Amino acid sequence: MEGALIARDRVGVQDFVLLDSHTSEAAFLNNLRKRYQENLIYTYIGTLLVSVNPYKELDIYTVTQMQLYRGVNFFELPPHLYAIADNAYRVMCSEYNNHFILISGESGAGKTEASKKILQYYAVTCPTTEQLQIVRDRLLLSNPVLEAFGNAKTLRNDNSSRFGKYMDIQFDFKGAPVGGHILSYLIEKSRVVHQNHGERNFHIFYQLLEGGDKDLLCWLGLERNPQKYAYLIQGRCAKVFSINDKNDWKIVRKAFSIIDFTEKDLEHLFGIVASVLHLGNIQFEEDSNGHAIIRDGTQIKWISKLLGVHLSILQEALTHRKIEARSEEVLSPLNVDLAFCARDAVAKAIYGRTFTWLVNKINGSLANKDSTRKTVIGLLDIYGFEVLDTNSFEQFCINYCNEKLQQLLIEMTLKAEQEEYELEGIEWEPIPYFNNKIICDLVEQKHKGIISILDEECLRPGEATDLSFLEKLEEKVGDHAHFVTRKLADQKTRKSIDWVDFRLLHYAGEVTYCAVGFLEKNNDLLYRNLKEVLCNSKNGIIRDCFLLSELDNRRRPETVATQFKNSLTSLIEILMSKEPSYVRCIKPNENKEPGKFDDYLIRHQVKYLGLMEHLRVRRAGFAYRRKYELFLQRYKSLCPATWPHWHGPAAEGVERLIKHIGYKPEEYKLGRTKIFIRFPKTLFATEDAFEYRKHLLVSRLQAKYKGCLGKRAYQKKRKAAIKLEACWRGALARKEAKKRMWAVQIIRNAACAVQLPHEAQRPRSKKRLGQELAPASFHPGRDIRDATENLH
Numbered sequence: 001m002e003g004a005l006i007a008r009d010r011v012g013v014q015d016f017v018l019l020d021s022h023t024s025e026a027a028f029l030n031n032l033r034k035r036y037q038e039n040l041i042y043t044y045i046g047t048l049l050v051s052v053n054p055y056k057e058l059d060i061y062t063v064t065q066m067q068l069y070r071g072v073n074f075f076e077l078p079p080h081l082y083a084i085a086d087n088a089y090r091v092m093c094s095e096y097n098n099h100f101i102l103i104s105g106e107s108g109a110g111k112t113e114a115s116k117k118i119l120q121y122y123a124v125t126c127p128t129t130e131q132l133q134i135v136r137d138r139l140l141l142s143n144p145v146l147e148a149f150g151n152a153k154t155l156r157n158d159n160s161s162r163f164g165k166y167m168d169i170q171f172d173f174k175g176a177p178v179g180g181h182i183l184s185y186l187i188e189k190s191r192v193v194h195q196n197h198g199e200r201n202f203h204i205f206y207q208l209l210e211g212g213d214k215d216l217l218c219w220l221g222l223e224r225n226p227q228k229y230a231y232l233i234q235g236r237c238a239k240v241f242s243i244n245d246k247n248d249w250k251i252v253r254k255a256f257s258i259i260d261f262t263e264k265d266l267e268h269l270f271g272i273v274a275s276v277l278h279l280g281n282i283q284f285e286e287d288s289n290g291h292a293i294i295r296d297g298t299q300i301k302w303i304s305k306l307l308g309v310h311l312s313i314l315q316e317a318l319t320h321r322k323i324e325a326r327s328e329e330v331l332s333p334l335n336v337d338l339a340f341c342a343r344d345a346v347a348k349a350i351y352g353r354t355f356t357w358l359v360n361k362i363n364g365s366l367a368n369k370d371s372t373r374k375t376v377i378g379l380l381d382i383y384g385f386e387v388l389d390t391n392s393f394e395q396f397c398i399n400y401c402n403e404k405l406q407q408l409l410i411e412m413t414l415k416a417e418q419e420e421y422e423l424e425g426i427e428w429e430p431i432p433y434f435n436n437k438i439i440c441d442l443v444e445q446k447h448k449g450i451i452s453i454l455d456e457e458c459l460r461p462g463e464a465t466d467l468s469f470l471e472k473l474e475e476k477v478g479d480h481a482h483f484v485t486r487k488l489a490d491q492k493t494r495k496s497i498d499w500v501d502f503r504l505l506h507y508a509g510e511v512t513y514c515a516v517g518f519l520e521k522n523n524d525l526l527y528r529n530l531k532e533v534l535c536n537s538k539n540g541i542i543r544d545c546f547l548l549s550e551l552d553n554r555r556r557p558e559t560v561a562t563q564f565k566n567s568l569t570s571l572i573e574i575l576m577s578k579e580p581s582y583v584r585c586i587k588p589n590e591n592k593e594p595g596k597f598d599d600y601l602i603r604h605q606v607k608y609l610g611l612m613e614h615l616r617v618r619r620a621g622f623a624y625r626r627k628y629e630l631f632l633q634r635y636k637s638l639c640p641a642t643w644p645h646w647h648g649p650a651a652e653g654v655e656r657l658i659k660h661i662g663y664k665p666e667e668y669k670l671g672r673t674k675i676f677i678r679f680p681k682t683l684f685a686t687e688d689a690f691e692y693r694k695h696l697l698v699s700r701l702q703a704k705y706k707g708c709l710g711k712r713a714y715q716k717k718r719k720a721a722i723k724l725e726a727c728w729r730g731a732l733a734r735k736e737a738k739k740r741m742w743a744v745q746i747i748r749n750a751a752c753a754v755q756l757p758h759e760a761q762r763p764r765s766k767k768r769l770g771q772e773l774a775p776a777s778f779h780p781g782r783d784i785r786d787a788t789e790n791l792h
């Protein structure tokens with residue numbers, strides 16, 4: 001916060017909480033824009049981080065930067081992902097509790113990049129040993145593998161994650177990363193068989209074709225040209241290969257070896273990828289009875305080899321459907337349309353289940369077998385609210401997921417805020433906010449919610465269709481305030497809703513869903529005979545996946561929506577038991593252009609990410625709160641009673657201090673351990689006074705220091721002068737004394753020379769005398785004369 005305060009006049013405010021007009025969306029956008037244009041992509045709302053995708057490499061993710069943020073108080077440095085990561089880590093280590101970082105935003109907003117950067121931060125800054133290095137590498141390299149199979153180029157993002165991901169990083173008591181676990185959500189299987197214009201299939205297909213060596217492709221019966229595969233040219237993407245495919249393939253191959261995939265695993269895995277491509281090239285034609293038959297046997301032979309299933313059984317399974325007639329099972333031939341549907345269903349099913357297998361395999365290699373207690377930090381990278389031109393079953397699931405996460409955010413933020421006030425004994429009035437529980441209930445309520453109604457239609461006997469589902473919705477939830485169809489709408493709204501549509505009023509806005517395809521996608525059915533064939537596959541991955549799900553679904557198969565609902569419920573439970581941190585990613589423009597800030601697009605995201613709401617909640621009570629000790633430490637110079645030292649309790653010191661500054665009662669509240677300041681302007685005034693005071697103190701200090709320096713220099717000189725003088729005098733005196741002694745001696749010697757030659761008084765020779773007294777410069781005649789003169 002202090003960092004934010006200091007820098008507030010430089011480029012906007014680093015924390016939206018400090019915005020004066022916190023209810024103004026324009027002021028919010030203004031601040032975001034100002035900072036974005038200076039490449040300041042991060043801004044706080046309290047402890048939530050807002051991130052705007054820069055669409056260019058910034059020099060803020062270096063190891064030096066990581067070290068800078070390591071172990072530093074949250075608000076001391078400018079907002080950064082590393083501050084969020086470090087804060088969660090430090091609290092986890094000190095309080096030994098679990099955390100999660102929820103990263104959300106729309107496609108292309110930068111969620112995956114953010115989660116990778118957090119992971120790298122932990123990899124670089126956490127303590128590690130040589131053995132833990134393996135875990136660290138596996139954690140980091142699980143990303144390229146999952147991205148290869150779960151990401152694709154879309155119109156909005158060249159590397160779009162087509163699944164939701166929650167990753168737990170486990171730490172031991174020393175804070176070293178020792179393991180991990182990944183949960184994946186709703187992979188977009190429909191992409192395997194169909195892509196929108198300008199989009200691609202999952203990366204792995206292109207990586208294999210571009211990067212796989214000749215022998216491998218030959219073994220898989222593939223050609224290097226993606227144009228040859230029907231499932232890869234649906235989107236008519238201008239550049240089918242991306243510049244990264246070849247390189248990414250190498251990374252993925254390396255990752256496989258580090259994550260412990262055996263040669264057999266890889267053989268089966270690539271066999272499945274190739275089988276999907278071959279499946280897409282299977283064509284059907286009508287025989288004389290109007291039944292589907294396979295036109296060319298080449299593709300099916302490859303599939304039979306790669307999946308390890310008998311050729312004739314596979315042929316039959318793709319062109320027939322097994323039905324139960326009373327106690328008998330009969331094979332009914334399919335027409336061409338149904339055969340194409342069966343083919344696509346197989347491709348989607350084997351790809352989807354292989355993805356699940358892949359996640360499990362990675363989890364196996366990340367698992368920490370040690371049973372000692374560990375703490376975790378979870379990273380949730382999940383699709384944001386999505387509104388397309390035509391919204392289908394997938395968008396319905398994604399937006400439902402966002403409703404649940406919004407509910408979690410509001411609950412946890414409000415709860416945390418309320419708990420803090422309670423803990424501190426502060427009264428506050430809860431602010432009104434839109435509780436989206438009503439929409440969650442509309443979707444998920446047992447027997448009455450949309451998912452239950454959809455399931456009923458999917459599972460009931462008789463002719464159920466998307467239209468009959470729509471009618472059921474009108475009948476059962478028609479009077480809900482957040483639901484509308486063309487039939488139920490008023491005249492004005494009616495025009496914008498088609499007969500096959502229904503509209504939900506989400507917390508983030510209205511979304512119209514086309515009911516066509518809901519039943520089929522929710523059922524996700526594979527004809528029973530096809531399932532049986534796959535259960536008997538010699539390809540280990542396929543056999544395991546299908547056998548397992550057969551065992552799971554022996555009673556009543558769960559529909560896709562119900563599976564998703566259940567997985568979301570357990571995700572929310574996981575998150576509720578942890579301490580939250582939030583990163584909200586914003587996409588600045590549709591063209592992936594650096595520096596372009598599209599106001600309209602961003603305003604929309606600010607709204608549906610609930611940022612204004614979050615800011616309101618943060619500001620509803622108090623804009624700023626600080627522990628008494630920290631507050632006093634910073635501002636004690638503003639009051640003579642607390643400066644330079646306050647010896648009593650910090651709370652009393654703060655009370656004296658704010659009385660001296662002149663805080664009005666409505667501007668603050670004193671809690672048990674913290675001071676709460678309601679308005680930013682109060683804090684800014686205090687900060688300004690502190691800045692002014694700091695300057696004064698600095699000038700005083702400077703003056704004192706200069707004075708000290710001068711005094712010291714003077715004293716040094718004085719001492720030197722005295723010393724010099726003393727030396728000089730001493731030297732003079734010594735010289736004088738010597739001269740006298742010397743003269744006396746000479747005269748004595750001279751006198752002796754004239755008197756009795758006594759042994760003791762025998763005159764020394766002139767030379768000897770000279771050596772004794774003045775060895776170098778003795779001139780007897782001149783010196784005796786001088787000495788005699790001196791005596792007078």
Ligand SMILES: Nc1ncnc2c1ncn2[C@@H]1O[C@H](COP(=O)(O)OP(=O)(O)OP(=O)(O)O)[C@@H](O)[C@H]1O
Pocket residue numbers: 053054055056057058105106107108109110111112113114157158159160161162383384585
């Ligand atoms: N901090 C960043 N610095 C530089 N470029 C970034 C940053 N964040 C995102 N980008 C760019 O934006 C692109 C899209 O980001 P990312 O894949 O993380 O989006 P996303 O929100 O995960 O999208 P999706 O939901 O489709 O997966 C990246 O490929 C990268 O080019």
